[in-house]
Amino acid sequence: MDNYRLPTNVKPVHYDLTIKTDLKSFSFQGLVKVDIDVLEDSSSIVLNNLDLDISEAYISSDLTKFEKISSTHTSQERTTFDLPNALQTGSKAQLKIHFSGKLVTGLTGYYKGSFEKDGATKYYAVTQFQPTSARRAFPCWDEPLLKATFAMSMISREGTMNLANMPVISEHPFESSEDVPADLAAMLPENEEDKWTITKFDTTPKMSCYIVAYANGQFDFIESSVVMPLSGKTIPLRIYSTSNIEQAQYVMDVTKAVLPLYEEVFDVEYPLPKLDTFVATDKQGAMENWGLITGQTNGYLIDPSNAGVLEKQRVVSFQSHEIAHMWFGNITTMEWWNYLYLNEGFATLMGEVIIPVRVYPEWRVNSEFIVSHLSKAFNLDAKPSSHPIEVDCPDANNIEQIFDALSYSKAGSVLRMLCDFVGQEKFLKGVSIYLKKHLFGNSVTHDLWEGISDATGINITEIMEAWITKIGFPVLTVTESEQGITVRQDRFLDAGPAKPEDNQTIWHVPLNIVSVHDGERSVDRAAVLHEREKDFAVDTTKPFKLNAGTNGFYRVLYTPERLVAIGKEAIKENSIFSLEDRIGLVDDAVALAKAGLLKLSSSLSLVDLWRDEKEFLVWKSISSSIEHLKSTWWEYPKILEKLNAFSRSLFMPLVKKLGYEYPADESIDTTLLRTLAIEQAFAAEDQSVVTELRRRFKEYQDTRDSSKIPSDLQTVIFTAGVKHGAREDYDTVVETFTKPTSPSEGYAALRALSSTKDEKLILETVVIAFTKARDQDVLLFIRELAKNNAAKRILSKYVQDNYNQIYTRFEASSFALDELLTTPLGVYSTSEDLEAIQKFFKDKDISKYERAYSQALDSIRARIAFIERSTSDLEEWLSKKY
Structure with missing residues (x-):
């Protein structure tokens, strides 16, 4: 047996x-x-x-x-x-x-x-x-x-x-x-x-x-129906909830919008006679049960009278992802958990990009994918402890451990790359062929490749094999000559260049070289690198870059001079480089610096060039890069102070331009950019922003009327009240967390409580998290507390002191256990802390969270190397400006 x-x-x-x-x-x-x-x-x-x-x-x-x-x-x-x-x-x-x-x-x-x-x-x-x-x-x-x-x-x-x-x-x-x-x-x-x-x-x-x-149980519900395009059948829809059923209308609207689209693009009828969604107060994430999706209140319920853009996007992301599974996962199911990514990677791409872009084009979800998924996948896959997308699962402990950014975000990213390479129409045709061939059955990776091969006439297995079965991803080094460019691929590791034994894989890499042709943007989609190194004919006297649209799952290393040239071209009004190109450039620059392949000062100079950038998603990528630097040098007060000054210089002009009010008729991009600018200026401790947010918190404190707080600013206003307030301000937010008027208000209060700088109140927050919060909220508290410099060591000590109780409570759910035990300990950046953590876990049974533990250690090692390699360069660059 x-x-x-x-x-x-x-x-x-x-x-x-x-x-x-x-x-x-x-x-x-x-x-x-x-x-x-x-x-x-x-x-x-x-x-x-x-x-x-x-x-x-x-x-x-x-x-x-x-x-x-x-x-x-x-x-x-x-x-x-x-x-x-x-x-x-x-x-x-x-x-x-x-x-x-x-x-x-x-x-x-x-x-x-x-x-x-x-x-x-x-x-x-x-x-x-x-x-x-x-x-x-x-x-x-x-x-x-x-x-x-x-x-x-x-x-x-x-x-x-x-x-x-x-x-x-x-x-x-x-x-x-x-x-x-x-x-x-x-x-x-x-x-x-x-x-x-x-x-x-x-x-x-x-x-x-x-x-x-x-x-x-005793549930309330709302109901509607939708007529399906293939069958013509009317499918009854219900949203059930344990509370606040009036806040479920938006997820009903989303369901009605996307369910027929899936039947249309897959050309396969929805096979069940109804689709219900049950929104539960005690639930982690969401689950694609056939005909009865279940999800957490924070992901599904929003106040219709005061809902922010991010809240709406979260509902769409959750529900569209789960509905994708009604076909991809439920009708056709992976044979074994090795192929989990067939379910999750595909639902991530379909549910969060291909379908939403048809319903909500103004959200630019394909561009958002780069920030939310591609970057997340890169961060995990750049560690030595990463694993292939298709990974052997020898027992139940390992199965839960692969529900990670590789099975979701990396798998979604490489499928997005394939979709771009063959064209979306042929890609979806291939998926339809695959589903029809395996209706109500099971499948393995090559079944999907066979379907897309049939639709395209291309050997998809040859293209995708290394991306699916091998660990990691490449960095492409570009060198220039009069004849063109030479491109070389090597495995990318965030702690430094890969050793020869870790650098054996050769990926099939679509280069998508964007350049100028007859004065217009042109993309060479025929350029493919499927060897270690190859020459390509490119006119290097004109602007060019690889990975047009940032659809490829790889990073690109240019010479410092070329990076500056691309940066200068990118900020021009009619640049050949797109929004997606700019997002990818920023993300690449800081990651390459972390790996020691580029000076950190060069990446910061690129950011410095883009002060007049207008697009929210580029600013979001910039803010993520600065936050990463702050979380690396969190125990270096002088560097933190100057990084904050740099951040203020970038975001305060946006705050002054956009203000604090949210006109009803403004674009979504403007709404999101205002929120981001205020949050980043506040995080950088701009006193004018702190004062304004504190004023607004005081109004809330006096009236308890959250309707006067723009939903998009609710979290940062509550945070200002707690972080820069006194005991009574903290207690106000505790009351809000205990009895919120909506799930989003409760989440805003949770994040705010985790931001306090007072050591006594930090410990109170930790105790609230582990003794009063619902199981799924404990994890949210941990994530937020781990971002708070003042809380990091207090949280870490609490987790170590209470390890046995935490392990026993969450042992049944490795989904939570791995983050609960490793997130508080993975924030450090010194050799002494690394040694102490390894000593603590030496006698622990880590079988249920072994991958997360190894990844946490890798994160610390990479941070240590980054600090050793780049501190003097960072200090020098900042000192010239601040």
């Missing part, structure tokens, strides 16, 4: 699953009847089970009626059933299991959540099964390859509502009568005064266990 895959002697084909949920005792009972195809002679059946009590189990086959069988819980989250008579190859059988479990917190399996309504605490239960937690809710074959159909029934207390993947087909009281099957008799209420209801749902198509979903 494979040490991490279930035996293949039997295969489930249909589950009949009944769940009885008791929100008073926080427990559930279940009966699952599984129809099985017997593929080999079998004297035992092994399936997945974790933390469930199995009371009775029975087997029937073609030859025998139901017989009681014994079960043995084994290691690796499995239960083995020993059969009295061997099942014969080619026969069919049914396994019937009675089980029970506890509803506990933890955001995984079938878990309990809570919310406040009418002055009382209400409880509900909901599932989160990806990647391997269906086994916590019912005994099953919890592997994506083992698809089956599901018929769900839910028994619940009267007055509560049941949700599942499919529509309800019947609902009636559950009480003693002849209509109750004998199998369910054990679930009948013992007390006749208790009123229960049984809800039956339609049968699903073939699907993997991890996208099964159900929920029980």
Whole structure:
């Protein structure tokens, strides 16, 4: 038997699953009847089970009626059933299991959540099964390859509502009568005064266990419908929520806008008769359960009367991503978790770029992708501890660890590069071919490449193999001659040049050389580097650059002189270099300096050239670069002071020009740029900005009327109140965090509380995070506190002092565990701190977060090298100006 895959002697084909949920005792009972195809002679059946009590189990086959069988819980989250008579190859059988479990917190399996309504605490239960937690809710074959159909029934207390993947087909009281099957008799209420209801749902198509979903509780909902373009069918839509249902209209509008577009671009009908979305107070991120998407309030609910652009963009990003999975992941599912990126990378590209750009063109989401995803992927993939996009997953611990920026952002980035290379129309045609060929089935990487190859006539496997199966990405070094340019590729590492043993991969790199032809911008899409080094004919007397549109997943190193020339050309009114080109240039410049391939002063001089830049996204890239420098030299007060002066000199002119008010008729770009400029000037401690934001916070403090605060400035105003305020200001924001009027207001308060400079209040915030915040908010607190220079060492000490409690609380969810334990310790930049952290973890079991731990150590090492290499250069450049 494979040490991490279930035996293949039997295969489930249909589950009949009944769940009885008791929100008073926080427990559930279940009966699952599984129809099985017997593929080999079998004297035992092994399936997945974790933390469930199995009371009775029975087997029937073609030859025998139901017989009681014994079960043995084994290691690796499995239960083995020993059969009295061997099942014969080619026969069919049914396994019937009675089980029970506890509803506990933890955001995984079938878990309990809570919310406040009418002055009382209400409880509900909901599932989160990806990647391997269906086994916590019912005994099953919890592997994506083992698809089956599901018929769900839910028994619940009267007055509560049941949700599942499919529509309800019947609902009636559950009480003693002849209509109750004998199998369910054990679930009948013992007390006749208790009123229960049984809800039956339609049968699903073939699907993997991890996208099964159900929920029980008291929920509000809004509803609508949409007519689909291929089938002409009307699909009912509902948004359910535990609170603030009036704030769910925007996600309904998004759903109605994007769902038909997916059916159109994939040329594959949406296969289910409805699509619901359940917004929960206790939920981490979002989940693409088929027909029942689940998501957290902070990602889905917005105040319709005072919603900022960033809030709306967040809702679109969340929901469009999850709807992409209804096809790419749910209809066609990866064979095993090695191919997670097939789901997540594709949903990132489709859900956050290709579809939103058709609905919200003014948001320029393709350009935003460079800042939000490409840069994030570069940062992780530049570390020695990175991993290939397609990575072996030998056990459940490793599966959760690959839900990272490589499976989402890097995979989305290389697919975006491929889409640009072959053209979006052919790319989507290839995806459609792939989906149609694997409808309701499973797939591996080469199945996708085969579909796109069919659509393009290009050998896609040859192009993409190294990008998917090899670690890292290249930096292209450009040298010039009278004949043109020579381009060389080497692996990029942020701690310094790669050693020969780490520099073996040769990538297939589309160069997309942009230059001037007949006075116009021209892009050479035929130039491809698929060897270590190659010459290309380019007129170097005219402006040029590689990676037009920053679609390629690589960095480019020019000579300092060429970088200056590109920078000067880029700021011209009618430059041949696009917005996306400028975003990529800034990001590359600072990263190359960090790696020791370019002087830091050269990258800062490039930024200094662009003071008259008008585009928000370029300024966002500039601000990210400066924030990175500040987070590296955070224990160097004099350098920090001058970096702040540099930042003020860049952003204060924008604040003075744009002001603090948000006219209703202004462009989205102007709105976002104003917010960014104010936030950056405040972070750089400009006193006029601090004073104005403090004034606005005082108004809020006196009135508690958040409607007078522009939504886009809510976070920075609250932060000004806490960071530059007293105890009473901190307490005001604590109250807001405890009882927010909207999820975004609660998040703004959370970020503000994490910004305090007072050591006593920092510790109070840490305690609030770990003792009063919801599970998913603990992680948000950690991320924000880790950005606060005054809080870094306090947070780190708290995590170390309370390591065992934190580990025990979040052990079931490695999604959270890795960040909770490594983020507070990965902020350091000295050899002494590195040694201390390694010493602390020396005797710890890091198997559940080994990748994140290694990445945190790599971040510290890269920071140490950056400081050693560039401090004098940085000081010299800053001293000349400030």
